[in-house]
Amino acid sequence: MNRIFEKTNILNLVLFVLVMIWAIGILFLYNINDVKNKEKIYFVSKSITENRQFWGVLEDGARLAANSNDKELIVLGPQKEIQIDEQKSIMEDVINKKPYGIIIAATDYEQIGEVCDKAMKNKIPLVAVDSDMNTKKAHSIVATDNKKAAKMLAKEVARLVDGGKYAIVSHVKGVKTTTDRAIGFKTEMDKYDGYECIGEYYSNNSLEGAIKQTEKILKNNDVKIIFGTNEITLEGIGKVIEKKGLQDKIFIAGFDTNKQIIYYMETGSIDKVMIQKPFNMGYLAVEELIKNKNSGKVNNIDTEAVMVNKDSIFYRANSKLIFPIEFE
Amino acid sequence: MQNKVKLKSHIKTVITISIVAVTMTVILVVSLGMYIVTSKSIKENVRVNTKLSVNQVNYDLEQYIKNVETIITGLQYSFSVEEFFDGTKDEYVNVSYVLRSLIKNRDDIINIFLIRPDGKIISNENKIKYKNIDFTEQDYYIGAINSTNLYISTSHVQNVFLKKHSWVVSCSKAVYDKNNLLKGVIVVDLNFQNIHNLIKQISLLERGYIFVVASDGSYVYHPKANLIYSGIVGENSDVVFSNKDDVISSKENGENVEHIVVSSNLTSWKTIGKVYANDFNVYLNKSKKYFIIFIFSAFIVAMILAYAISQNIVRPINKLVDGMLKFKNGDLDAKVEVTEKNEFGLLTDIFNSMTQKIKTLIETNKMVERNKRKSDFKLLQSQINPHFLYNTLDSIVWMGETGKNEEVVTMTSSLAKMFRLGLNRGEEYVTIAEEIEHINSYLTIQKMRYGDKLNYSISCDEDLKTYKIIKILLQPIVENAIYHGIKNIPNKGQIDIKIYKDKFDKIRLTNESKKDYSIYFEVEDNGPGISEENLQKIFDGKIKRDKKKKGSGIGVNNVNDRIKMYYGENYGLHIESELYEGTIVTIKLPFEQFDEGDYYE
DSSP states (O other): OHHHHHHHHHHHHHHHHHHHHHHHHHHHHHHHHHHOOOEEEEEEOSOSSSSHHHHHHHHHHHHHHHHHTTEEEEEEOOSSTTOHHHHHHHHHHHHHTOOSEEEEOOSOTTTTHHHHHHHHHTTOOEEEESSOOOOSSOOEEEEOOHHHHHHHHHHHHHHHSOSEEEEEEESSTTOHHHHHHHHHHHHHHHTSTTEEEEEEEEOTTOHHHHHHHHHHHHTSTTEEEEEEOSHHHHHHHHHHHHHHTOTTTSEEEEEOOOHHHHHHHHTTSOOEEEEEOHHHHHHHHHHHHHHHHHHOOOOEEEOOEEEEOTTGGGSHHHHHHHSOGGGO | OOOSSOOOSOHHHHHHHHHHHHHHHHHHHHHHHHHHHHHHHHHHHHHHHHHHHHHHHHHHHHHHHHHHHHHHHHHHTOHHHHHHHHTOOSOOHHHHHHHHHHSTTOSSEEEEEEEOTTSOEEESOSSSOBOSSOGGGSHHHHHHHTOSSOEEEEEEEOOSBSSOOOEEEEEEEEEEOTTSOEEEEEEEEEEHHHHHHHHHTOOBTTTBEEEEEOTTSOEEEOTTHHHHHTTSSOOOHHHHTOOSOEEEEEEETTEEEEEEEEEOTTTOOEEEEEEEHHHHHHHHHHHHHHHHHHHHHHHHHHHHHHHHHHHHHHHHHHHHHHHHHHHHTTOTTOOOOOOOSSHHHHHHHHHHHHHHHHHHHHHHHHHHHHHHHHHHHHHHHHHTOHHHHHHHHHHHHHHHHTTOHHHHHHHHHHHHHHHHHHHGGGOSEEEHHHHHHHHHHHHHHHHHHHGGGEEEEEEEOGGGTTOEEESOSHHHHHHHIIIIIGGGOSSOEEEEEEEEEESSOSSOOSSSOOOSOEEEEEEEEOSOOOOHHHHHHHHHTOSOOOTTSOSOSOOHHHHHHHHHHHHOTTOEEEEEEETTTEEEEEEEEEOOOOOHHHHHO
């Protein structure tokens, strides 16, 4: 009899201890939950120092979307856009962290593709923003349809300028955005009679390069239209036009703005500019990443561009794009 | 021996579970109540806080505008401004200086400029070039001349200067002369950056935000302006165009959204706070989590306490059970230490005294049984007392030889009767009548042997004769009276036996006084008597039977013991003796009739 007593007592005690451990365990789990951080979305940018107005606004848009979806946005990237290997190694690090997802603006169409495939192989959803890269597996792209935008611009140029020779100044040879813009512009111009392309020049993404190339083009006196494919190139062209007082003689069109370009537009040196929507691009990239993570569907989203002239830059919707308030 | 009840549950477990169950029920009910109250107050709190934030933003906006109003009112009556509006000079460097000094060291105002109806403009800036546009066609100019009060534009990029493009809210007022003729318009550009920063830093819960709408429905401030202009997101038009301060609930992508609208009479703007319902849940979940943690800790504490309490309650019970088991298994000395001074202590104490009593009872019983057997054996012996038998048989033989046939018959039949009654079919009880017959037979035999030396008389109350008593009470006494009494005197011996009942304690055997009737048997002889000394020895049982002497061999003691065994200490034998006078032996028995049950037992 007494033995049975002892046995059940021990059983009770064991049960009691088990319940205690269980309860403490649950408390512990709850505490861990308490300090658990938000899920992280990594944005691997082209450059964290160059072109701040564009990328800064893009990051703002991405951050707003991340916050709205209870996620944390972390921005990484090489110092300069030309540091392709640096971007690759950043990507490797990010993949090892197994984040919620990655948004990447590729510094190179071909070279970045492999590391992006690796991310997707590791079941990390990936969205390309602004600049695409060549991957084996399909991925979502959130960017301006550069070809389409360039065509739109060309169509407008053709409407405003009554025939003549034109030149294209691109920023870097072989970069996807550049090629798309140049090809798009040229394809559209070829549709109309009376326009002749005298050649494609490269500024190598520097102001000096753009000035040099523009001066070279202007030696051919007949040129009536110059198309600059990006911000720094367009600024260089504008500078030469203002210096030489050719505001009324040559029609300048291009992509992207900065303060100087606005000034050139207001004073008539630059006539038509295509403006991208980096805020929307960032916002939609994050939204697309979350959709992709949940559904696995892949989309190609055109964030569109807006064409402005010296008057329409002060339309409120355009002003918001051209003069981002944080970057005054 | 196996216990009938098998232990399937323990009191300890039952108590523990009960305490935990009761505690947890109370805690759960209270927590649930508290949770409901808390979640309600959290929701209320969020609403109140949102309203406060929205009101604060509205207040700050109005403060900005009030500052501008003060500046404009001052400028209206300033000499240099009048000078410019009057257009009497060509150069107005002085005016520009006045304007510049007005906004020096303040970051809330970016530009002040004056526009004349002829398009002439002057501002605080003196180095930056003006744009080549018609200023009288601008929104801030037209707005001012069409309104009697201060005209406030929506937020916009100021396009007055080249290379200076600031986000501003333009406040403008038309100035008229005595004849109500337009003199010009004063424009003050509020730094919109400040307003933007002010509102942007306010977040309402996780995703909520504040936005400001102008009376025409355009957004003065919206954190998602870019997305709205691109048509990616939008605000509920009911909210944007609502014309009263209210809380408006609507659905956005299937989620409930609350808008807190506060409008300003001064600016005619609406400040709207937007809160997502699901964000409430984040806070509710947090409080839910704390409640769960609280309940779990309470559960653990309840468990520990319940365990400790039940342990305390059960410990004395277990001790008692242990003691009882020991006792049950034959340890009559089993005792449980009394540690508590409560019911358990009492129980233990009672148990202890009970075991003590049982132990004494068992021991007494053992002794009584032993004595009974012993005296019964002696009684049996007395029945077949060989000396008495020899003598009687000798007498019969002698009487037979002398031809006293009649006497032989009497003696033999008396002997037979005596033995028959003495054995009594092995039963212990006989009626008083039978006892009288028995002693009568015995005395008949003895009378025939002793002749005139022995005379006797027997008297008995008639109503007592049917009463049952233990057998062979008188014979040993009478035997003693003959052998130790009258046998030793030269004269005639006389034995008188009286049986009667008496109400009073004729003889007191214990301290207990009896009020009831008792039956008394009195045997009186006129023998030599017994000395005090010997009398004492008889009762102490120290007078050993003299084997050489004839006699039944069982004496007074045996009778006394048997009475006490059967009837208790209140009854027994009393000897009263006087040397050379005689002895009276009195037996006291209870006056009670045995019923059949007792009889056959």
